[in-house]
Amino acid sequence: MSSLRYLALQEMASENKKVAHYGGKRITSMFASNVFTGRAMREYLSDEAYKSLMNSAKSGTKIDRKMADQIAAGMKAWAEERGVTHFTHWFQPLTGTTAEKHDSFFTIKSDGTAIEIFDGDALIQQEPDASSFPNGGIRATFEARGYTAWDPSSPAFIMEAANGKTLCIPTIFIAYNGESLDYKAPLLKSIAALDKAAVDVCHYFDKNVTKVTTTLGWEQEYFVIDETLANARPDLVMCGRTLVGHSPAKGQQLEDHYFGSIPDRVYEFMQDFEQESYKLGIPLRTRHNEVAPGQFECAPIFEECNIAVDHNSLLMDVMNKVAKRHKLKVLLHEKPFAGVNGSGKHNNWSLATDTGVNLLAPGKTPRTNLMFLTFFVNAIKAVHDHADLLRAAIASANNDHRLGANEAPPAIISVYVGKYLTEVLDEIETRVKDKFSEQDEVILKLDIHKQIPELLMDNTDRNRTSPFAFTGNKFEFRAVGSSANCGSPMTVLNTIMAQSLKNFKRDVDALIEKGEKKEVALMHVLRDYITNSKKIRFEGDNYSDAWAEEAKKRGLNNFKTTPEALDAFVTDAAKKVFFDNNIYSERELDARHEILLEDYVKKVQIEARILGYMATNHILPAAINYQNVLAENVRGLKDLGLGEGSYKAQLNILKVVSGHIQEINDNVEAMIEARKKANNVEDMHKRAAMYCNDVKTFFEKIRYHADKLELLVEDKLWPLPKYRELLYLR
Numbered sequence: 001m002s003s004l005r006y007l008a009l010q011e012m013a014s015e016n017k018k019v020a021h022y023g024g025k026r027i028t029s030m031f032a033s034n035v036f037t038g039r040a041m042r043e044y045l046s047d048e049a050y051k052s053l054m055n056s057a058k059s060g061t062k063i064d065r066k067m068a069d070q071i072a073a074g075m076k077a078w079a080e081e082r083g084v085t086h087f088t089h090w091f092q093p094l095t096g097t098t099a100e101k102h103d104s105f106f107t108i109k110s111d112g113t114a115i116e117i118f119d120g121d122a123l124i125q126q127e128p129d130a131s132s133f134p135n136g137g138i139r140a141t142f143e144a145r146g147y148t149a150w151d152p153s154s155p156a157f158i159m160e161a162a163n164g165k166t167l168c169i170p171t172i173f174i175a176y177n178g179e180s181l182d183y184k185a186p187l188l189k190s191i192a193a194l195d196k197a198a199v200d201v202c203h204y205f206d207k208n209v210t211k212v213t214t215t216l217g218w219e220q221e222y223f224v225i226d227e228t229l230a231n232a233r234p235d236l237v238m239c240g241r242t243l244v245g246h247s248p249a250k251g252q253q254l255e256d257h258y259f260g261s262i263p264d265r266v267y268e269f270m271q272d273f274e275q276e277s278y279k280l281g282i283p284l285r286t287r288h289n290e291v292a293p294g295q296f297e298c299a300p301i302f303e304e305c306n307i308a309v310d311h312n313s314l315l316m317d318v319m320n321k322v323a324k325r326h327k328l329k330v331l332l333h334e335k336p337f338a339g340v341n342g343s344g345k346h347n348n349w350s351l352a353t354d355t356g357v358n359l360l361a362p363g364k365t366p367r368t369n370l371m372f373l374t375f376f377v378n379a380i381k382a383v384h385d386h387a388d389l390l391r392a393a394i395a396s397a398n399n400d401h402r403l404g405a406n407e408a409p410p411a412i413i414s415v416y417v418g419k420y421l422t423e424v425l426d427e428i429e430t431r432v433k434d435k436f437s438e439q440d441e442v443i444l445k446l447d448i449h450k451q452i453p454e455l456l457m458d459n460t461d462r463n464r465t466s467p468f469a470f471t472g473n474k475f476e477f478r479a480v481g482s483s484a485n486c487g488s489p490m491t492v493l494n495t496i497m498a499q500s501l502k503n504f505k506r507d508v509d510a511l512i513e514k515g516e517k518k519e520v521a522l523m524h525v526l527r528d529y530i531t532n533s534k535k536i537r538f539e540g541d542n543y544s545d546a547w548a549e550e551a552k553k554r555g556l557n558n559f560k561t562t563p564e565a566l567d568a569f570v571t572d573a574a575k576k577v578f579f580d581n582n583i584y585s586e587r588e589l590d591a592r593h594e595i596l597l598e599d600y601v602k603k604v605q606i607e608a609r610i611l612g613y614m615a616t617n618h619i620l621p622a623a624i625n626y627q628n629v630l631a632e633n634v635r636g637l638k639d640l641g642l643g644e645g646s647y648k649a650q651l652n653i654l655k656v657v658s659g660h661i662q663e664i665n666d667n668v669e670a671m672i673e674a675r676k677k678a679n680n681v682e683d684m685h686k687r688a689a690m691y692c693n694d695v696k697t698f699f700e701k702i703r704y705h706a707d708k709l710e711l712l713v714e715d716k717l718w719p720l721p722k723y724r725e726l727l728y729l730r
Helices: 004-014 038-044 047-059 065-080 120-124 184-202 227-231 234-239 264-279 305-325 366-385 387-393 419-431 439-445 448-460 487-513 518-532 545-554 562-570 572-580 586-639 648-679 684-695 697-712 723-728
Strands: 086-090 102-104 106-108 114-116 146-150 157-161 164-175 212-226 284-289 295-300 328-331 345-353 468-470 475-477
Touching: 004 227, 038 047, 038 065, 047 065, 065 120, 065 164, 120 146, 164 184, 184 212, 184 305, 184 345, 184 366, 184 487, 212 227, 212 305, 212 487, 212 723, 227 234, 227 328, 227 723, 234 586, 264 284, 264 295, 264 305, 264 328, 295 305, 305 328, 305 487, 345 487, 366 387, 366 419, 366 487, 366 518, 387 487, 387 562, 387 572, 419 518, 487 518, 487 572, 562 572, 562 586, 562 684, 572 586, 586 648, 586 684, 586 697, 648 684, 648 697, 684 697
Parallel strands: 086 164
Antiparallel strands: 086 102, 106 114, 146 164, 157 164, 212 295, 212 328, 212 345, 284 295, 345 475, 468 475
8 A cells, every 4th residue: 555655745746726816906905804994993983982992992091881882883783794693702822822712693682583793791801711721820720711801902803714704803811810811911011011111211302202102023934835745744743843854965055945936836825825814904015935945934014013913823823724725734833844944933123103203213313313322222231131031932842943053043142233333332332431521422413314324234234143133223033933922022022121211211310310411311321221231232143152152251041942941931030020010910920931831841742752653653664664675685685595795785774774773662662751750740840841851852862763764765665755845845
C-alpha cells in the first residue's frame, strides 16, 4: 500500500485549485462593508444613541440601559438586513486564540409567539460557561461563571463562515469577581494609563492636547504549504511545526525567495483572505514573499492599538479559514521548519495627539523637537527600566525556537536609535551641565528638522538584529512571535511608558518648584534619563557573541528560555509598575504567570508525545524495513560466495542505520521517563523547568538521528513529506 506521503503528493497534483480575484472591484467598495461603522451607526441609530456610543468609544463613559437598548436594536436591524441570524460576544481568552459562543436573535414569548430580539442587556454583557478557559487558580473548575462585557471602542462586525453570518461584538472577558481573564481588559487599562500620563507631559508643550492615542502597525509573517502534505505529518497537525525533517539541499541560501514573484496558488489565497479582511475593516496594505521558501508577510495601515490588536487576532482566524478553501495550510508557528527563517510579528508602536502630532516624529521648531526628545528618551528609559518585562511579554515555547536565530533578535533586550540620534543624545548628555547657563540654552534649539533627511536615511537602513529599534517616527518591537496575541507585549509597553512619563513629570515638577525654568528643568531630567539608560542602547550586531559578552558586562539579562523569562512578571518591580498603573492586581499577575507556565508545559508535553509517536510509529518502522532490505541483500551476496568486498558498502550502511535506530529508541525511552518525572511535580514553575531542561533536551537528540535516517532510507519507504516537498510543492 502507498504511504500517506505518496497519497498526499498524488492528491496535491490532482487538486482543482480555487480561483480568487478582485473581479474588478475597488478595495474601497468593499472596505468595512461588514463593520458597524460610524456611517452605519448614523443610518441605524438615533442622534442621541449615536452620540452616546461615540462618547463611550472615545472617553470610556458608561452607556445607560435606555441607550443600550436603542443601540442594540439598531445593530440588530443592520445585521439582519445582511442575513445575520446569530450574535456572539467575541473575546480573546488566554489560550492564544479567539473565542465565541453563538446565540440566535430568535426567542419565544410566554404566549408562544416566535420573535427576533436583541436588547441592551444582551449587547452589554453575557455569561458564557467559561470553566475550561485558563484562569491560573482564580476560579475553581466547578465555578463556571465568567462574564464578557462589551468594548464600545472596537466596532461590531459580521463574520461570514460556512454560508452563515454572525454578528460579533468585541468584548473583554472577566471572572465573577472582576479579575481579567483575557488580553483585552489589561490592554484597555494600559492604553488609558498611557493616555493620562502622556497628556500630562504634553501640557509642558501644548495645553490644547486632551488625548494621546497609542497606535500600532503589525507585520504578520507566516508560511503557506499544501494542506494534504501537512495532514500527512502528525507534527504539523498537532504542533504546528515539524519536529523532524532534514534540511533540503536548497533552502534560502540563494536569497531568491525574498520579494520574489508570488506563486499563483498563494496569490489566489492572498486575494481571497484580503477581500475577507477588507470587509471586516482590516486595512491591509502590503503583501510579499519573505526570506524563507514558502514564507510570506502582510501588513496593514496603522490603527489605534486596541483595534489593531483585535484586527490581528481576527486576521489569523480569517487566514486559517480561507486557506482551507484553497486546500492550503497556514503555519503561524514561530519556527515551523529547522534551517530556515522563522516567523515574527513586528509591532510598530507610536503615540499620536488629538492635535495631529506624532509624538515620536521630529518636529520643525525647537519646541516640537524638545517634545519629540521628551517622548523618545522616555521610551528608551522605559525599556531600560523594564527590559525583563518586555522579554517576558514575548516569551513562549514557540518563540524560544526563534529568538536568537539568524532571522530574529536575541533574547537580550536592547534599543537601537541610529547614528544620528545617538549623536543628539550624546550631545545633550555632554553639554547639559549641572550649572545650566543662559548661553547653554542653545541646546534647546537643536535643529533636528534640518537634518531629517539624514535621520530618515539613518533609520531606513535599520538594524534588523535589534529587538526594539527606532525607525524614523516609531519604535519597532521585532521580538514578538508570529502566533502571539499582540495584546500582551502592547500592554507591557504601554504600561512601562506610562510609568516612565509619570516619573518624568514628577522629576521635572520637582525642579520647577525649586525655581528652575521649565525648559531648563526638562533638559536636566532628559540628560539624567539619557545617562541612566545608556546601557540599554546598542547599535551593533545583536547576533554576535561579542554583544552577549558586552551585554553581560552591562548587567543586561539574557533569558534564553520561557520559564526563566516569565519570572519577570512576579518580581517586586513588575508588581509595582502594574499596581501603580492599575493594570493587574497581585492575584491577576500571579494567575497569568501560572497560566503562561502551564501553557509552556502543555506545549512541550504535546510535542514530546508526538515526537515519541512519530519515532516509534513512522520513522523506526521505515528504517527497520530498509534495514531488512539491506540485511537481505548482504545475506544474499554472502551466500553467493562473492566475498566481503561485494557487500562491504551495504554492510557499512546497515551498521549506520542500525546505530541510528538504537539511538532513537534509547532516547525516546529516556524522554518518556523524563516526562513522567516532570508530570509528578506539583509546583508549576519546577515542572516547567524540568520540561525545559530535561524533557526538551531529547528533542534534538532524537531529531538528529531521525534526520540522518531520512538521508539513508530509500525514498519510497520514507513515510513523512520531506522539506523539499513541504516548502516547494504547492
